[in-house]
Amino acid sequence: MSNIPDNLKYTESHEWVKDEGDGSVTVGITDHAQELLGDLVFVELPEVGAELSAGSECAVVESVKAASDVYSPVDGEVVAVNQDLADSPEAINEDPYGAWIFKLKLSDPAQLDGLLDAAAYAEAAED
Amino acid sequence: MPFIPHTDEETREMLDAIGVDSMDDLFEEIPANLRCGDLSALGPGLWEQEVSQLMQEKARADGQPLCFIGAGAYDHHIPAAVWQLATRGEYYTAYTPYQAEASQGTLQLLYEYQSMMTELMAMDVSNASLYDGASALAEAVLMAVRANRKSKSRRILVPRGLHPHYRATVHTLVKNQGIELVEAPYDEKTGQTDLDALKRHQGGDFAALVIPQPNFFGVLEPVDEMTAFAQANGMLAIALVNPLAMAVLQPPGEWGEKGVDIACGDGQPLGAPLSSGGPYFGFMCCTQKLVRQMPGRIIGRTVDLEGREGFALTLQAREQHIRRSKATSNICTNQGLMVTAATLHMSLLGAEGLARVAARCHENLGMLVEKLTSLGEIEPAFSAPVFHETVLRLPLEAKRVLRTLAAHNVLGGYDLSRHYPELGNALLVCTTENRSESDMNKYRQKLEQVLASRRQGACATMAKLD
Amino acid sequence: MLIFEHSRPGRRARAQAPAGEAALADIPESFRRKKRPRLPEVSEMQAVRHYTRLSQKNFSIDTQFYPLGSCTMKYNPRACNSLAMLPGLLGRHPLAPDTHSQGFMSAMYELQEILKEVTGMSAVSLAPMAGAQGEFAGIAMIRAYHDARGDTERKEILVPDAAHGTNPATAVMCGYQAREIPTKADGDVDMEALKAALGPQTAGIMLTNPSTLGVFERRIEEIARLVHEAGGLLYYDGANLNAILGRVRPGDMGFDVIHMNLHKTFSTPHGGGGPGAGPVGVSQRLQPFLPIPMVASDGSDYHWLQEEEMPQSIGRLSAFAGNAGVLLRAYVYAKMLGGEGMQRVADYSTLNANYMLKKLMEAGFTAAYPERRATHEFIITLKKEAKELGVNAMDFAKRLLDHGMHAPTTYFPLLVPECFLIEPTETEAKESLDAFIQAMIAIREEAARDPERVKGAPWSLPVRRLDDVKAARELDLRWQPGETST
Structure with a gap:
């Protein structure tokens, strides 16, 4: 069973979301997602300053045999991206909750309430 | 039954094993009203001798005229070893190297090909081929639109001096994605892309500029200026080059300040026979930065479980079989066998050999132009330097001249009136290393007769030929 | 060994290009190439030998049974x-x-x-x-x-x-x-x-x-x-x-x-x-x-x-x-x-596929669509073997190479887990089909006895399984001048 920390929020498309409490969130992909993909070989990052809407494609994680889009969990502006992933995509395999992909400034903090909690995600990931 | 090994006994035995009575039973899931089964209109099969005779008749019918047409397809000598090896069954009848361990021959060869092309183009990386030069340019345009995030326009600047069939092909392949090709005119005196006209687009939003070298007229473009212009104005620079010419001309990786972003073209001059226009192969190289935007197969070197060197398809996540609707292209099969021939061709000639062939082709052009212009009334249309192909202005319609020459088994060049009516009676002529001085003398002699018959007012003969 | 490693400065296949330097004088220096591309410098025989040897590392229709589903690898008449x-x-x-x-x-x-x-x-x-x-x-x-x-x-x-x-x-x-x-x-x-x-x-x-x-x-x-x-x-x-x-x-x-x-x-x-x-x-x-x-x-x-x-x-x-x-x-x-020969293409390719499917099912392999008539190709799923023996479709595919046969298409279509899409074509004789079925049975028996032998396959080819992850992470897409291989 994969690791699903209780302190994070999740989406059905396997992103995790950490509320930084300052109107911004940090986003990555879950342990379950990295297991499905296998050894990652490349991460395509969004551009800082990009305006994202919830559900839009904003990054790509790529393994040898698969490539998967990463979707923005909420509306917001990209304020930082994890450049380290450009050189070491395997960081996501090693530490999926440490190797974040991007940070967003929230347009509407209330959207966080619409995300899944750990229990709900665990159930969704079962299916 | 041609190519089917089954004996009657085996067929019976296999039907019994399956548990059906007849072949018809194997097709029982096809709705009965749809089943056909009569292809008698195609006639009986021919045995090898009959089909051989049929094909020899067809081949004879086309003659083997003396050819001075280039226009994107060039009659070069191909070393005997090239096609003897390329048609070895192990190359000829293998498929795309999906099972890497059982395809190391093809994979290593493709890696060597990529290495040779990057050297020839002075670029960082190469793919393992696309279909042909024209479709490779279309892929380069799509790639530029994807990769150039600064440009929002989906517009591409394309010189009018680019091969008209290439322009048409690119249009077919990109128009449905809302990409617009904007024409950049050529200078009527030099035949080069008009830099002043180009500069009027300064500050305009274009995703890329296409830079042919040489262009369709054989004319050498001011590639440094064009590359610099593109990159200073937020456009990617796409080179479209003759690979043989790159043995002697400045390669696209060295154009302008930092080289072009994408280089592509048709690999035909590297070992592919004329063969009515195909199969040839498209090549594509790009900067390291753009490698993940490049379409087509790419081979990488890696190691096996025991640490031994080996080769495998890599960056496959760009491709349609994984990425489906988000792939960089729908391309699947490419032109593997032609690349096999090209790799052999480049290995046998080497840099020195290619340069010698290129120089010989070009030297022959000088000789031909001198012979033809000495007839009077014929002169080069443009003043800029050319490579092994040039435009001549004739005193009468190119179409008529070509028709009469063809009746004497000389294909005198390509008539430009259809695509460039503004050039008047203009003819595109080309020489390769395969055209001897006596070939050129024959051309001159026949052309002299055509011109003489016109001067004698013998237009009646010409009219009859129409 | 790469062709570049056979290269020596000044060596050439001299019969392959015109002798003597030709003139490029009318092309100004500014358009000319300054530095020669570092293409191989080899003799004709070295090139021929190198590429003949490389060809021998390939499986092909002319040398092996090649039942690659959806690709119709039939004999290509000379x-x-x-x-x-x-x-x-x-x-x-x-x-x-x-x-x-x-x-x-x-x-x-x-x-x-x-x-x-x-x-x-x-x-x-x-x-x-x-x-x-x-x-x-x-x-x-x-x-x-x-x-x-x-x-x-x-x-x-x-x-x-x-x-x-x-x-x-x-x-x-x-x-x-x-x-x-x-x-x-x-x-x-x-x-x-x-x-x-x-x-x-x-x-x-x-x-x-x-x-x-x-x-x-x-x-x-x-x-x-x-x-x-x-x-x-x-x-x-x-x-x-x-x-x-x-x-x-x-x-x-x-x-x-x-x-x-x-x-x-x-x-x-x-x-x-x-x-x-x-x-x-x-x-x-x-x-x-x-x-x-x-x-x-x-x-x-x-x-x-x-x-x-x-x-x-x-x-x-x-x-x-x-x-x-x-x-x-x-x-x-x-x-x-001709018309008649063309019709036989469908007949015999379908006969071969159905025969193989039937024999594989009799041998205990699982058809993806057992109720359906196979066409010129069919799918078996190795889900059961993967679960019970710990040997998946990829392992079977690689071990087939050791048996001198190209593997079928694996993991396509994506809908069927652990799948083999098998297309024998009409030009294969019954004995090729039988040999494939025997190989499948042998691999399954071997997997029960010695799964590592199957999972480590292929053993008899020029290389064993390749590191695809390394190939994608540390892109090496061209030879660099000056290097020599390991």
């Missing part, structure tokens, strides 16, 4: 090659005048006619250079047809979830969105889902029949009716045409446009990944949109149809007339088979 390479045909310039092209054009015209007859379509263009380009031409024609009628609101192309990846990629290249239609457990298209997906936004549907699942879509007529009623058109992906040649024609099934893979059905070589050829055939209403150039005949002479004659054409797909040399090979093949 006559097709030698006759396409007759000097008159090989040396013909693509822009040669019609007076010097009647032989070549007659072959192309006849090939168009042959392909019309076997597919039941009204007209054929030979222009597309590969299957994927044929797909592009087909969908571009569908779009041109709708546009010509002012019907511009159609934005979607329907694609079954089992389809080849080129289908959705093609739809996008033509400016459409691809919408997936699910497949039912019996392998047929889910009709309810299809009905729900159809609407005024539907431009068309792309179908392979028999499908990539190795079964014939039985309700094809109903699908055709529904799609046509919604105003959409039907595109036939000819990947599996080998299965039905002479038995049923796409035109009779109700398809509006099809592409054929001549490198599959008409036995032109796969060449280590091309060149192929992907001619397209259409029904009457799409005829004006066919890609150019095409060959026409006025009864005695042949001539090209270009933009002027076909103003509504989707246009050119290549600089010249497509992969002419491939088309010539297909023409020779078609002439050698």
Whole structure:
């Protein structure tokens, strides 16, 4: 069973979301997602300053045999991206909750309430 | 039954094993009203001798005229070893190297090909081929639109001096994605892309500029200026080059300040026979930065479980079989066998050999132009330097001249009136290393007769030929 | 060892290029290359020996059984090659005048006619250079047809979830969105889902029949009716045409446009990944949109149809007339088979596939669609073996290589777990099929006894399994001057 920390929020498309409490969130992909993909070989990052809407494609994680889009969990502006992933995509395999992909400034903090909690995600990931 | 090994006994035995009575039973899931089964209109099969005779008749019918047409397809000598090896069954009848361990021959060869092309183009990386030069340019345009995030326009600047069939092909392949090709005119005196006209687009939003070298007229473009212009104005620079010419001309990786972003073209001059226009192969190289935007197969070197060197398809996540609707292209099969021939061709000639062939082709052009212009009334249309192909202005319609020459088994060049009516009676002529001085003398002699018959007012003969 | 490592400065294959330096004097220095590219410097024999040795590291049809599903790896007759390479045909310039092209054009015209007859379509263009380009031409024609009628609101192309990846990629290249239609457990298209997906936004549907699942879509007529009623058109992906040649024609099934893979059905070589050829055939209403150039005949002479004659054409797909040399090979093949020979293609490829399926099932392997009749190919799933023996489809595939056979297509279609898509083709003799079945049984027995032996395969090839992750993470895409290999 994969690791699903209780302190994070999740989406059905396997992103995790950490509320930084300052109107911004940090986003990555879950342990379950990295297991499905296998050894990652490349991460395509969004551009800082990009305006994202919830559900839009904003990054790509790529393994040898698969490539998967990463979707923005909420509306917001990209304020930082994890450049380290450009050189070491395997960081996501090693530490999926440490190797974040991007940070967003929230347009509407209330959207966080619409995300899944750990229990709900665990159930969704079962299916 | 041609190519089917089954004996009657085996067929019976296999039907019994399956548990059906007849072949018809194997097709029982096809709705009965749809089943056909009569292809008698195609006639009986021919045995090898009959089909051989049929094909020899067809081949004879086309003659083997003396050819001075280039226009994107060039009659070069191909070393005997090239096609003897390329048609070895192990190359000829293998498929795309999906099972890497059982395809190391093809994979290593493709890696060597990529290495040779990057050297020839002075670029960082190469793919393992696309279909042909024209479709490779279309892929380069799509790639530029994807990769150039600064440009929002989906517009591409394309010189009018680019091969008209290439322009048409690119249009077919990109128009449905809302990409617009904007024409950049050529200078009527030099035949080069008009830099002043180009500069009027300064500050305009274009995703890329296409830079042919040489262009369709054989004319050498001011590639440094064009590359610099593109990159200073937020456009990617796409080179479209003759690979043989790159043995002697400045390669696209060295154009302008930092080289072009994408280089592509048709690999035909590297070992592919004329063969009515195909199969040839498209090549594509790009900067390291753009490698993940490049379409087509790419081979990488890696190691096996025991640490031994080996080769495998890599960056496959760009491709349609994984990425489906988000792939960089729908391309699947490419032109593997032609690349096999090209790799052999480049290995046998080497840099020195290619340069010698290129120089010989070009030297022959000088000789031909001198012979033809000495007839009077014929002169080069443009003043800029050319490579092994040039435009001549004739005193009468190119179409008529070509028709009469063809009746004497000389294909005198390509008539430009259809695509460039503004050039008047203009003819595109080309020489390769395969055209001897006596070939050129024959051309001159026949052309002299055509011109003489016109001067004698013998237009009646010409009219009859129409 | 790379060819570059045989290289020595100053060595050359001197018979391969003209002697002496020729003049480039009229080309100014500024246009000239300053530094020679570092291409190999080897003798003719070294090049020949190197590339002969490399070839010996390949599996091919000429050397091995190659049952790669969906690829139709049948024997490529040698006559097709030698006759396409007759000097008159090989040396013909693509822009040669019609007076010097009647032989070549007659072959192309006849090939168009042959392909019309076997597919039941009204007209054929030979222009597309590969299957994927044929797909592009087909969908571009569908779009041109709708546009010509002012019907511009159609934005979607329907694609079954089992389809080849080129289908959705093609739809996008033509400016459409691809919408997936699910497949039912019996392998047929889910009709309810299809009905729900159809609407005024539907431009068309792309179908392979028999499908990539190795079964014939039985309700094809109903699908055709529904799609046509919604105003959409039907595109036939000819990947599996080998299965039905002479038995049923796409035109009779109700398809509006099809592409054929001549490198599959008409036995032109796969060449280590091309060149192929992907001619397209259409029904009457799409005829004006066919890609150019095409060959026409006025009864005695042949001539090209270009933009002027076909103003509504989707246009050119290549600089010249497509992969002419491939088309010539297909023409020779078609002439050698004749009508009767062509029908036998479907019969014997289907016989071989059903025989293998039956024997594999008797040996205890699991068919993906056991209730269905196999077409020219079929799927087995190694899910049970993966679970019980810990040896998956990839392991079986690699171990088959040690048995001297190319592996079937693995992990495609994605719908079937641990799948093998097996296509023997009509040119394989019964003993090849039996040997494959024996190898499968032997590998399963070995997996029970010594799973590591299977998981470590292949053992007998020039390399063992390659590190794909390293290949993708540490990109090494070209030789660098100065290096020597390990």
